[in-house]
Amino acid sequence: MLRQQYVEHSCRYGKSDLRQPRFFAVRARANLRPHLNLSTGLPLGPPSMRPTMKKILLLNGGKAFAHSAGRYNATLHETAVAYLDRSGCDVRQTWIDQGYDVAEEVAKFLWADVIIYQMPGWWMGAPWTVKKYIDEVFTAGHGSLYANDGRTRSDASQKYGSGGLIQGKQYMLSLTWNAPRQAFDDPTDFFEAKGVDAVYFPFHKANQFLGMSGLPTFLCVDVMKVPAIEADIRRYEQHLAEVFDLPK
Template sequence: MNVLIVYAHPEPRSLNGSLKNFTVDRLTQRGHDVRVSDLYAMRWKPAADGDDFLERDRSRRLDLIADSQQAYTTGTQAPDIAAQQADLRWADAVLFQFPLWWFSMPAILKGWVERVYAYGFAYGVGEHSETHWGDRYGEGVFQGKRAMLIVTAGGWESHYAERGINGPIGDLLFPITHGILHYPGFDVLPPFVLYKVERMDEARFARVQQELGRRLDDLWTDAPIAYRKQNGGDYDIPALTLKPGLEEASLGDGAARASGLRLHVRR
């Protein structure tokens, strides 16, 4: 299988750097082809702007959506954008690895998404009608591909638990897993998250390698997060609101009524 790693950390000798190297070695040893987009090493330009569209009429007002569509359709995008899109097409699975900074991904990785996810490529595709609102949230160009986050956090695991001060980690990562990944069609695996990473001795790092190795070995067999598909019958179209009666969920030992972001996951 083909695996693309989109990696965002500025220090090669960091824990993230060691985990990235381990991931490449593990996947390669298992016979997979691996490519790495090391955004800091590439000096990736994070800001989406008019320079991304090589033949844009600069006498006109910049329209990032329309200009993105035109450049993608005509093959006149900046070369770094086109290269990353080609790698995404090539990949059967994509791993996004980054430290959790200020409750989200580093700005350079967000900029990668904003530039590479061109209109007509990652969004704005498919029929829009009274019964089908585009190919998104479970459909789209990445349908059939898998994606997983590898995330490091400085705080304790309890800080990101259901009653933790930072909020549940699943909720914090929801804009990425559901929005950036499920939206264009990826099957999204549960994230691999490491906590309290400032304290990592050799014994713990060995355990981390075992845990991450298992997740990598099971990349194509682990069950993805059961996000509801937009056009799968659970949402009223074109309002795109969840239909009544779908709030009941089985949580723990008893029945409970789901709410918030959990409404968008089948139980």
């Protein structure tokens, strides 16, 4: 049974979360029991190769700017925090636009099994605040998140991008766009059927440079012209349940 509830921020999620406003009532599933087998539920390899994942870092990259209030991303972020916490995951979060301590963020990446990025699509990519976060945190992680660019002096032409130090960790993108789905999937439309992950190819590669691998992307479309927040919340919970093999 679904019930309407507000998600309250508490110290269990870390100090950076106490400052955040609650924008939407999150429709969440009640009475979900903790589930300890958090292996991926999608075809990323045979079951024996799917890693158990319990520690999840959620990064809200939403931002109030121009005609965007950041509410859609705040709602989806809080949906994931509440759903994963109820399902037995160890959850930490950062609201990027509210500020952060770079060293603490590096430590969170080292702690987490999975990083979830929640962000809008702005001018065909991530908001500048998210890019700044990546630049600062990943660079500060030299020696802990990555060793070098992976090449050797004996052959500098080979193995670029293989110097990451956090192999085995995974990341996921949760994205909101005003574009319709057809814009990504139709060969005659704007993105020429290349799909949303092609739009984020550099973002994927930045995370893979650290040694992480990607989980299936979640996409909300038409969020300004034809918003469907309740349906998107239900789809997102379903997506999380499938990706992390959680009870539905």
